[in-house]
Amino acid sequence: MEKPVEDPQHDGRGVLYPASLPSFHRLPPPDAVAHLVRWFWIPEWDLAPGRSSRQHVISFPASNLVVEPGFVALAGPTTRASHRDLAGRGWAVGALLRPAAVRLVTDAPGAVRDDYLRLDLPDLHAPVVAAMISDQPREDRRDRAVAAFAGWLAARGPSLASTDEAALLANAMTDLIDSDPEVVRVEQVAEHLGVSVRTVQRLAVQYVGLSPAAMIRRRRLQEAVELLRRAPDTDLSTVAADLGYADQAHLAGDFRSVLGFTPSAYRSQHRERSTDS
Structure with a gap:
């Protein structure tokens, strides 16, 4: 069965209250990792001192690999809606993993259900952070971050031809x-x-x-x-x-x-x- 063609930027599912979102983008994966990633997602926020924004999500039934400024984490599949409180200034670069990619980061996705597990992946963290904090325009930073993330996945994961x-x-x-x-x-x-x-x-x-x-x-x-x-x-x-x-x-x-x-x-x-x- 072929993977359905989709436009991630216009798929609003998963976000319960879009009106309260910060800058948020969903970007399609490069062809080389399309069997591993459904899309990449990048929120960026800059809130006034003392203000916060609570983001409510009903996640897709999948795991996400997420790069934040200070670490990399695996967000396991969820059994309920979740939320995160944003404050100050920040960003994240996440990959909505397809099943074929899950074994790259865990042998038991059920064990990280409803969890946010930090991973020691400096070779992923460094290039994505470098892209996101560069002096390039925002769109270029996002594109470079996705390219770095996809490059890590392509080097670590199996090609489509070799995927079991x-x-x-x-x-x-x-x-x-x-x-x-x-x-x-x-x-x-x-x-x-x-x-x-x-x-x-x-x-x-x-x-x-x-x-x-x-x-x-x-x-x-x-x-x-x-x-x-x-x-x-x-x-x-x-x-x-x-x-x-x-x-x-x-x-x-x-x-x-x-x-x-x-x-x-x-x-x-x-x-x-x-x-x-």
Whole structure:
């Protein structure tokens, strides 16, 4: 299965309150590492003294490798929404890893679930930091940082031709779950890939760190958030039906278990934040 063509800069999924974002860019990976990275993301902020900005995220079901000014970290797959408080001046350069890249940084992605683990990777940290603190214009700095990050991955990771079949199948599984709204059950994933349900479950555990059912739920929640943001007056029962939920109660249950609030509460909060921005 081919990787779907996407425009990361215009994919707003994952961010709960875009109006409160600092400067934020998603950049496509170079072809040489497209089997390892879905996209690179770069936030930059410069807040007045005493001010802070809380960023709420419902992450994609994947791991992220992140370079910050002082360290490199692996953000493992998450089971719930998360947030980070920004203050002062700063930046980060992250790579949303595809399953084929996860083994470069951990043999057990499930072990870093909901964790932010610092890694000793000076050969990645140094060139990315050098790019981000250079005197070049912002766009050039971002491009150079992505090139340095991609170069590290290309040197450390396997080429597409040498990537093992299981890793590529895990990539295909993730692409399918994320891109096909008709896929709402693990059995459908197995059927599309021509493998058993047990194989799908094994791939998800070994290369993602979440169950395939959790991955499907995450996509549907991200889509629900997008729908509520783009069309806030849409009836919640219609949103639930459009996303394949049995009823509105099931949608609300997923919201509460992952986000900690109901769809109605999210809609209200989004309106308030958009008005205040």
